[in-house]
Amino acid sequence: MSCLLLTFLFVGLYISVGATKIPFLTVYGFLVDHILGVTYPIGTDEFLTDFVIWEVRLPRVIFALIGGAGLAVGGAIMQNVMNNPLADPYSTGISSGACFGVAVAMILGISVSLGSQTENLGVMLNAFIFALIPMMIIVTMAPKMNSSPATLILAGTAVAYIFNALTTVLMMSTDAETLAVVYQWQVGSLSEITWQSLPLMAAVNMVGIVLAMLLSSRLNVLALGDDSAKSLGLNASNMRIVCLMVISFMVAAVVCYAGIISFIGLISAHIVRTILGSDNKFVIPASAAFGGLFLVLADLIARYLSPQDAIPVGVVLSFIGAPVFLALIVREKRGVW
Amino acid sequence: MYKTKTIAIAVVAIIIVAAAAIVVTSGSGDDDVVIESQLKVFGNADGDYDVDAEDLQIINRITSGIYDSDEYPMADANYDGVVNGKDRDVVQKIINGEPCTVYHYNTCTTGDYVVSTKWPVKAAVSTAASNMLWISQMAGMSDMIYGISYSKSSPPDPTLFPRFSEMPSIGSSSTKMPIENTTSYIKDYGVTAVLCDKTASTVDKGTVEQQYEQMGIDVIRVNPALVDANEYSSEMFLLAFLFQTDDRCKDVAEWWIGLQDKIESKLEGVKDKKTVIACNGVPSGNGMWLSAGTSDYKQVVEKAGGIYALGDEVLTQYTSGCYFNWNDTWLYNYDIDCIINIKTNDWYSCTVDEKAKYDECLGIFAQTQAYKNGDAAVVVGDAPIPLRILYSAVALYPDLFSEDWADEMHKVFFDRFVPGNTVDWDNAFFMLTYDMVY
Structure with missing residues (x-):
């Protein structure tokens, strides 16, 4: 209940902030009026305010909530299945793989497409397919790297570098127009989000979050180790692969619209575990709530600092997440594991 | 006698007035220019550069069956697929200046x-x-x-x-x-x-x-x-x-x-057009960006009378040009008579360091024959396109187009179409050649 209230307040605050300042309570008035079907003559101040709220800021904040939740849950699952407190889609290279898939679709025009109506789905499928590559590398290498969580993350970082380099090679060969679009993806930004961006991303991430919640008890079993899991009747390898594929899908859905959003999964899951412990029955939904609000807050900061949208949310998250990431590497706190 | 003198004075006065009128009206020569541009607005039935009574006449003739609407695709002023009285109303409103x-x-x-x-x-x-x-x-x-x-x-x-x-x-x-x-x-x-x-x-x-x-x-x-x-x-x-x-x-x-007509008429007499390459800016980590392919800078120097020396074979990575780095040698295989760097920044503020700018913009071509012959120039990239073409023509064919004439046309353009400009024409210059700098 408190999470819902907090979300309600954050959404109002988010929408009130921007190049056009809208009073906090006025936001809710306009939202209610719009839902009730109130319309305004085109060109009037009320029309413009309603338009900015409903067509510009509302889809963006909803995307941040759902996308942030999805990335946070992805991070929580990944940390659980990899038994690594530093794992998240960004640090393991999955986001970079997905971004490369987007670049292939955008620059080379090669994508899995079922027709003009499913162009977005094609780009997302591209992102998913290429996100699987770092995922498979991580799955293959993880059993061989038990010495230190940081080692696996270094491997993930190396994979991320490879895909970032491949993306850069593609970017070097394209025209300035496509280059600017792909660069935006590499940085991570919510500035281009519209209502059209939501359906596919929301569907994939919400299904993924629900699935994660349904699998929470099995994730708890997996956290005990492969041998314990086997003795309790759980096929750890299959479970790991299923979870990572679900994460790859969720990440791909976010990346293909907003680009690489870093550190959400890492920070959210960690903070939640610090407070609630490591029972996934609570960690998964709490990470979802925290991650959504965290991304909303980060984008709010970005928009507050630059009303012209010159600072992408990915930059703000890197400024916040990188020091946290470093602190976690140094401490390698495994108390919650 | 008195009458004769009066007539003579009147004739002289008429001649003087007529001469003055000729001088005034022939200063720009604009009246001889034929505009072949097309206004891409529906309602511009005749396809010229404005919407006027002639378009209304065409629409009337289409609606009355005299003309075939297929021959006048732009006659459908309200873009509803049919040419009828509604299109006439729209064009009439445009002529009347009504919203x-x-x-x-x-x-x-x-x-x-x-x-x-x-x-x-x-x-x-x-x-x-x-x-x-x-x-x-x-x-x-x-x-x-x-x-x-x-x-x-x-x-x-x-x-x-x-x-x-x-x-x-x-x-x-x-x-x-x-x-x-x-x-x-x-x-x-x-x-x-x-x-x-x-x-x-x-x-x-x-x-x-x-x-x-x-x-x-x-x-x-x-x-x-x-x-x-x-x-x-x-x-x-x-x-x-x-x-x-x-x-x-x-x-x-x-x-x-x-x-453009003047430039083209002067170029008609040129039998052997010069080969040219265009670039812009200064060398970066990848080298100097050379225009080619779809680049509008390539089109500028071609419009100035040059034959572009680089073909599509250089478009291995990009569609509008390629890089030439300090250690590269491939450019020396091309027959290039002239190199033109169309460079932006600082021209109109009169803060250009001539030698520094020339070296910065063209030093990378020092081993080319064009540079060694003194046929490499930097021209103003901040100016509107016709003036970039003009200065490029000066760089290519200095015997046909003088820099003084280009500066004069430049000033005429600004005086007529950039009111309130604060350019220091006495001290400004808009191109750099080897002879100017060294």
């Missing part, structure tokens, strides 16, 4: 498309790449632009665009026009249109443009980088039509087409 909705082509990299615009446009915001500001200036409607969007690293030149240089940027770059940032301009100035260039990702055609249309704000796209005078003027006439600055635009079009 109405007009349909026209937007130029776009993904294909030109038809849009509607509330006419006339009285207030707009615009993306502020230099070429966009120039086309607005030349079309005579820059006073009706109340907001611009540019990147902090490339603000409008204060000497060329004093009014624009004082405006804060709406977005973070010259390709973005964030909707919520524009709403204050819509409220304060009654902005009804957004101007941008033809690139589909500028004011993104698929998302942002659709949102603007939902708000009742029209998005107008033009190509401000065309090199041919008539083609450029077509884009200019569109803006002038929408903003009702047709007369001014016609003056500019006549001036430029006249200039």
Whole structure:
């Protein structure tokens, strides 16, 4: 209940902030009026305010909530299945793989497409397919790297570098127009989000979050180790692969619209575990709530600092997440594991 | 005797007046210019550069069955697929200057498309790449632009665009026009249109443009980088039509087409055209960017009478050029008579360090035969396109086109079409050659 209230307040605050300042309570008035079907003559101040709220800021904040939740849950699952407190889609290279898939679709025009109506789905499928590559590398290498969580993350970082380099090679060969679009993806930004961006991303991430919640008890079993899991009747390898594929899908859905959003999964899951412990029955939904609000807050900061949208949310998250990431590497706190 | 003297004085006076009239009216030679530009607005039935009574006549003849509407595709003024009395009404409103909705082509990299615009446009915001500001200036409607969007690293030149240089940027770059940032301009100035260039990702055609249309704000796209005078003027006439600055635009079009005709007539006598390459800027980590392929700088030097030395074989990575680095040698295999760097920045502020600029812009070509022969020049890239062509022609054929003449035409252009400019013409120069520097 408190999470819902907090979300309600954050959404109002988010929408009130921007190049056009809208009073906090006025936001809710306009939202209610719009839902009730109130319309305004085109060109009037009320029309413009309603338009900015409903067509510009509302889809963006909803995307941040759902996308942030999805990335946070992805991070929580990944940390659980990899038994690594530093794992998240960004640090393991999955986001970079997905971004490369987007670049292939955008620059080379090669994508899995079922027709003009499913162009977005094609780009997302591209992102998913290429996100699987770092995922498979991580799955293959993880059993061989038990010495230190940081080692696996270094491997993930190396994979991320490879895909970032491949993306850069593609970017070097394209025209300035496509280059600017792909660069935006590499940085991570919510500035281009519209209502059209939501359906596919929301569907994939919400299904993924629900699935994660349904699998929470099995994730708890997996956290005990492969041998314990086997003795309790759980096929750890299959479970790991299923979870990572679900994460790859969720990440791909976010990346293909907003680009690489870093550190959400890492920070959210960690903070939640610090407070609630490591029972996934609570960690998964709490990470979802925290991650959504965290991304909303980060984008709010970005928009507050630059009303012209010159600072992408990915930059703000890197400024916040990188020091946290470093602190976690140094401490390698495994108390919650 | 007295009568004879009176007659003689009268004849002399008439001759003097007639001579003065000839001098005044023949100063620009604009009246001899034929404008072949096309106004891409539906209702412009005859396909010339304006909407007038002749178009109304054609529509009347189509509606009465004398003419076939298929032969006049632009006669459908309200773009409803039929040419009838409604189209006549729209054209009549345009002629009368009454507000109405007009349909026209937007130029776009993904294909030109038809849009509607509330006419006339009285207030707009615009993306502020230099070429966009120039086309607005030349079309005579820059006073009706109340907001611009540019990147902090490339603000409008204060000497060329004093009014624009004082405006804060709406977005973070010259390709973005964030909707919520524009709403204050819509409220304060009654902005009804957004101007941008033809690139589909500028004011993104698929998302942002659709949102603007939902708000009742029209998005107008033009190509401000065309090199041919008539083609450029077509884009200019569109803006002038929408903003009702047709007369001014016609003056500019006549001036430029006249200039282009003069250049072409002088070049007709050239039997062996020179081979040339164009570049812009200074070398970066990858080397110097050489224009080729689809580059408009290549078209500038071709319009100036050059034969482009680089073919499509150099387009191994990019479609509009390639890099030549300090250690590269491939360029020496080409027969290049002249190298022209079309460089922006500092020309109009008269702060150019001649030798430094020349070395910076052309030093990388020091081993080419063109450089060694002294046939490498830097020309002003901040100027509007006709003047870039002019100075390129001077660099290519100094025997045919003098720098003094180019400077004179430059000043004429500014005096006529850039009112209030503060250029220090006595100290400004707009090209650098080897002889000037060394």
